[in-house]
Amino acid sequence: MLVADIVTIETPGLGDRSYLAHDGDVAVVVDPQRDIDRVTALVEALGVRVTHVFETHLHNDYVTGGLALARQTGAEYVVAAADEVAFERRPVADGDRVSTGRLTVTALHTPGHTPNHMSYALSEDGETVAVFTGGSMLFGAVGRTDLIGEEMTDRLTRAQYRSVRRLATELPEQASVLPTHGFGSFCSASETSGDSSTIGHERRHNIALVTDDEDRFVEELLGGLGAYPRYYAHMGGLNAAGPAAPDLSPPEEVDADELRKRVEAGEWVVDLRQRRAFARLHLAGTVSIELGDSFATYFGWALPWEAPVTLVGDSVEQVAEARRQLARIGVDGIAGAAVGDAEALAGDRRGGYRVAKFADLAEAFDRDDVRVLDVRRRDEWEQGHLAGALHVPFWELPERVDELPGGEIWIHCLSGYRASIAASLVDRAGRTAVLVDDDWARAAELGLPIEAPS
Known part of the structure; x- marks a missing residue:
């Protein structure tokens, strides 16, 4: 009788999912986001012990919490052996197995999204129940293949085609497909469909499985790729270096006079309020990026990387949420925050349009x-x-x-x-x-x- 349970931890703002699988005693975590307090709270609520943290690949759309979570929980950090990283981890290659409690995880090399990408098949008592596919097989789609470099795109696209077909061939029809990307993430090569899937469903609907000609698949996939956020260029290096857990403490409080001085100095001051409220009244010289699910993506896309930023919000809670979202993409340089009435903060430097x-x-x-x-x-x-x-x-x-x-x-x-x-x-x-x-x-x-x- 199967007792394994898989819990999904969603990050809709980035279009990603992390997973925790457990047998009631021990647990494994796959592709955790940087704000690992969400994972540790779940672990405590379930009363389980994390023994392994798995990374499907060095992510390009967010900073991982994998190393920090492994260190905090005492778990082994499992990363592809071929990835060059600056920290100790348990290296795995194709076919390697990791067992804990009643769970066994088998590494499957599925290059395409990245050269060293791994998928992980989860089995209990010898029966494969799910596969964590990262940026390989998505719901009806595949992960994009142009994030490493133009010179590698064609080769990785062909590898992606074969990787998805390998998963569909080697895994049982009833196995759940559990991707990291594909829920609005720009790491998806095209729009995904549905909220859940199985290997059997993907055999009938996935673009890599219903397109019989590899050359045509490559042409269609590459022809449909659009732009992706500029901050992606920095994520791989940060993840290879081994990021620490984020600082989510409140930023330094900035008063109205200091806020205006920063604007006058040409510094980046970002207003989190609703966009129409900003248009009606704001401190002239500030930038409007409305706080919502897509905040971090568009912040990291619009503003120069690593520029010190001061946040302006309606409340302390609004600023805290913005800081959490920004930490997920490695934006730690929050130079301060101002909270309060927009008219008082603007003073005689009122703007509007x-x-x-x-x-x-x-x-x-x-x-x-x-x-x-x-x-x-x-x-x-x-x-x-x-x-x-x-x-x-x-x-x-x-x-x-x-x-x-x-x-x-x-x-x-x-x-x-x-x-x-x-x-x-x-x-x-x-x-x-x-x-x-x-x-x-x-x-x-x-x-x-x-x-x-x-």
Whole structure:
């Protein structure tokens, strides 16, 4: 009789999942996020002992909590033998087995997402019940293969195709598929489908398994890859170095006078409040990145890496949540935080700009002083954009804002979130920003002129 239980620990903001599997006595953890207090709280609640922490790969979208968790719990840290790391770990290669209690974990080399990527098949009393697939087999999709370098992309894409097919061939139909990526993560090569899956289901639906020709798979996969967050470039190195547990203590408190001095000095001050509230009133020179599930992703995409940052929030709790999210992507340089009434913090340096809908843009579209700025990704732009619009992806604005023309700059994206970041950057540069906080689909419904691919 099977008694193993697998608990999912979700991080929706990054589109990732971590897992804890236990037999009621001992537990293994797979791909933990950096804020390991979520894992240790679960361990305490379950009354189990963590004996092993497994890493499927050196992650590119977040800083791992694996080493810190292993050290805190006394567990063995299991990492691919071929990965060059700066810490002691239990190295594993293809076919190696790790047993603890009634659980056995078998390492399966599944290159593609990274060269040394491992999947881990979990069995109890000789029966395979699940496979932790990391960035290999996802729900209907696969992990992207272009994060290591352009020169390796073709080879890794072909390896990914074969790795997913290996899992589908060697593992039983009823085994649960438990990926780390694919729930909104930019580590997925395409959109995933569903909230759970099995090997049998993937045999019928996964892109690598329903596409019989490897060359066609490579062409389709690479043709569909869009941009990914800039901060990804730093994650692999941080994970190979062996990151410590994050400091989640409250940042140093900054008063209104000091906050204004930092803005005047050109430092990065990020306002966490709702984007429309920011547009109505804010300390001029600050940047709006609304706190929500996607906060860390877009923060790490928009701002220069390792630049000291001061946070502004409505509450201490809001700042604490922002710090936790930022720690997951290795942003530890929080220079301070200010909490309180926006008007009091702004003083005589009040800023603000207009918020509009696409219906408002339709009325103003032909005015000579109106320019439209589209801040979406290149692949989104190429699928269709407003005639005459400028295109500068939001993350390029800090370096390219001087290229923008005069007049009113109406800024849009797909839903308003990225446009709100961009609008604050345009406003920070002293230009006249208008935030189009609306769904892109409304532009076509209203008859705005859209240039689509031929």
